[in-house]
Amino acid sequence: GDSVTQTEGQVALSEEDFLTIHCNYSASGYPALFWYVQYPGEGPQFLFRASRDKEKGSSRGFEATYDKGTTSFHLRKASVQESDSAVYYCALGDSNYQLIWGSGTKLIIKP
Amino acid sequence: GGIITQTPKFLIGQEGQKLTLKCQQNFNHDTMYWYRQDSGKGLRLIYYSITENDLQKGDLSEGYDASREKKSSFSLTVTSAQKNEMAVFLCASSISGVGTETLYFGSGTRLTVL
Numbered sequence: 001g002d003s004v005t006q007t008e009g010q011v012a013l014s015e016e017d018f019l020t021i022h023c024n025y026s027a028s029g030y031p032a033l034f035w036y037v038q039y040p041g042e043g044p045q046f047l048f049r050a051s052r053d054k055e056k057g058s059s060r061g062f063e064a065t066y067d068k069g070t071t072s073f074h075l076r077k078a079s080v081q082e083s084d085s086a087v088y089y090c091a092l093g094d095s096n097y098q099l100i101w102g103s104g105t106k107l108i109i110k111p
Numbered sequence: 112g113g114i115i116t117q118t119p120k121f122l123i124g125q126e127g128q129k130l131t132l133k134c135q136q137n138f139n140h141d142t143m144y145w146y147r148q149d150s151g152k153g154l155r156l157i158y159y160s161i162t163e164n165d166l167q168k169g170d171l172s173e174g175y176d177a178s179r180e181k182k183s184s185f186s187l188t189v190t191s192a193q194k195n196e197m198a199v200f201l202c203a204s205s206i207s208g209v210g211t212e213t214l215y216f217g218s219g220t221r222l223t224v225l
Binding site: 031032034036041042043044045046049051089092093094095096097098099101102103104106 | 115142151152153154156159161167169201202203208209210211212213214215216217218219
């Protein structure tokens with residue numbers, strides 16, 4: 001079946017560092033790919049999505065490019081801030097009713 | 112915009128007790144979901160409902176019942192609370208439920224079982 005893999009359980013960076021969180025997927029065709037962000041005490045919030053090869057999604061300085069060749073949708077940000085501390089989820093959706101979620105990556109910004 | 116309201120925010124129950132969690136949305140969305148999130152873990156789907164009076168089981172439905180009597184509300188019942196199911200329960204909605212759509216989440220109900 002379809003699956004999403006986030007390899008980093010936790011990433012620790014300093015302010016202004018470059019961020020990459022890896023997301024790889026396994027699915028046939030062209031599923032929609034999502035990034036969600038979850039702050040402490042809140043539910044996940046939609047960050048952005050992409051649904052075609054080479055399509056770039058972006059929001060709040062974060063971006064990711066849909067890559068069918070490498071089956072990836074890696075999240076990147078050029079310069080992280082303390083307010084970016086959160087858990088980031090990659091997810092995959094197709095014509096079914098269930099979204100397939102990655103295991104999440106906790107981003108810690110060191111002071 | 113809209114909002115998803117989950118009540119209560121904190122729920123404490125005894126082992127073996129039947130407990131009900133409630134969720135209301137004013138997006139006018141057709142599809143609603145219940146997810147369970149264990150501490151430090153990802154999201155697992157318990158139940159979802161494509162439309163009023165519809166119920167579909169997710170991967171984690173055993174030990175839970177759900178009810179969708181109105182388009183705007185979706186409730187989840189823990190049939191017999193166990194200590195190993197202390198978690199945050201998240202309600203979400205989407206326009207029509209197809210997996211390519213965005214989900215909107217409430218802020219969760221944290222369940223503690225004594």
